[in-house]
Amino acid sequence: MTSEQADRAVLFYESRSFNYDDSWHDHFTQRFAAEISIQPGQHVLDLACGTGLLTFLEADAVGSSGHAIGVDVTPGMLRVAEFKKRKEPEKYAKVDFYQGDILKLQDIEALKGKQFDVITVSSALVLFPDPASAIEHWTEYLKPGGTFAVDSTHPRNLIPGMVLERVARRLDLQVPYNREWSQNESSLKGVLESAGLNVDKVITVENQSGYGKRQYEVGQWDDFFVENVIVKDVARTFANNDIRRKAQGLYKEEWERLAVNGQVEEIDSVFLGVARKPADGSRYVASSSSKETVFEGGCRCGGVRYTSTQQPSHVTFCYCRACSSISGSGYLPFFHVDDDALNFTHTSTMKTLVLSKFADRFFCTGCGAPIGMKYHFEEGVTALVLGSLDLDTFKGTIPKVEQHIFLREKAPWVTVPDDGAKRLETFAFAGQMGIE
Structure with a gap:
């Protein structure tokens, strides 16, 4: 101050x-x-x-x-x-x-x-x-x-x-x-x-x-x-x-x-x-700041696999029509990981899907599982589908849902949970995406 x-x-x-x-x-x-x-x-x-x-x-x-x-x-x-x-x-x-x-x-x-x-x-x-x-x-x-x-x-x-x-x-x-x-x-x-x-x-x-x-x-x-x-x-x-x-x-x-x-x-x-404060007076360093793998994930058939040395963050439920269509459900849940903490170990069946000028999605051609997405205006970060995370490898606590986005496109048969998370009719970066 x-x-x-x-x-x-x-x-x-x-x-x-x-x-x-x-x-x-x-x-x-x-x-x-x-x-x-x-x-x-x-x-x-x-x-x-x-x-x-x-x-x-x-x-x-x-x-x-x-x-x-x-x-x-x-x-x-x-x-x-x-x-x-x-x-x-x-x-x-x-x-x-x-x-x-x-x-x-x-x-x-x-x-x-x-x-x-x-x-x-x-x-x-x-x-x-x-x-x-x-x-x-x-x-x-x-x-x-x-x-x-x-x-x-x-x-x-x-x-x-x-x-x-x-x-x-x-x-x-x-x-x-x-x-x-x-x-x-x-x-x-x-x-x-x-x-x-x-x-x-x-x-x-x-x-x-x-x-x-x-x-x-x-x-x-x-x-x-x-x-x-x-x-x-x-x-x-x-x-x-x-x-x-x-x-x-x-x-x-x-x-x-x-x-x-x-x-x-x-x-x-x-x-x-x-x-x-650490008992020895030192500075505490979170495990996510080290190179230790804190979770693994991938598709259902194993053709796409990844590891992360960083805890997941920014859990977002997206209700846009694209996410609904791709998932066959009412929404897709994503979380963020910095690119320098993410490592794809198997990509033989991973393909890129372009549905808009704003982002590239990727999925597995073997089992059809959606894997993640990268926005063109958000450098250094990858959004992974929450369902792709292997819970039995996870060291930590899954963060709470932070936001529900694109609610104006939500399917009428979907009920948004009353979880205290932020609710947006479009998206925080709607201006950068040219969305009114």
Whole structure:
């Protein structure tokens, strides 16, 4: 977070300081704390602590023999936290709060030379443009073997704000959050591993703020544009009238892209990850980063075989007419593997099938099994059919479905599962494919 971004965060949260505890955050921090094993006597660092909701829960867990420290950049939030501490001075004698940019912990004198048993970051990771680098910085203050816990948003959580972020990116404007990378549990797991941590678990916490799921009409985009840009734009990102006019058109466009059958679905969930720093203080390297084969696959007759040194990702169910026709079913499920991790060991019966100018498909001529597809505009990645993966060779956990695409072409006899995955009438790259 640059100093300008820190200033924007202060603007964004300062006005919310005195009613922050009246929101869903109080209940969510209790659920967050319940997923971490904090022991009496431990030292805990709570970053982006806000009003201390999580910090005080952690202080209760470590007891009088432990120590809990909260750090936040917003003065108003810390004034509320200090007020709560003064109400119970004896109970919270071992709780301290410091103001500072959590991407510059080295500037906080009280933290110099210290390492902690547990570090937590609740409802804040999406504020940072490079989450892996942020976590690497924070875990410099984590003891070897120590625990790190953090959450990130579901891609359909708080839809109006997510759309606003997309609009700002298209206009090359800065917003005080960065949510686009957080697509599923695997996204958060990958960020934690990229930061050198060994992931214990990543779970989906549903009903974060209590509403579960809700549907908006596609025509409601203007209401949310007015609310978020005209009324709530505290950081004044869209202060210029010309920019607002451009933003209005883009907001409508991005909102409509999310609609399926005239409805935009919002999902009240987040992903929560708990990871550890290796006990020897080294940097953890995920097995998918090595050259070890983590799964094999191929067609039914064996004429096409492949191996992968990378875990599957981006599981997508495609309902387009081509996938339906080729599979003889209602859809084809795909997953992604980087080309440098994929090795085809047998290709004697593999042939290429060109059904459009956008992608090449390949299949087995021996048994007719579809194998995969490569989009021309997506270099370095191959989409493999999920059914081609040999489960008895697989070392890991199949990621959850990330998205259902081309729903406007879905066969009427197919029911899309209510699995919380993203739903698109076309495809995320529809613009590049020339699809309206």
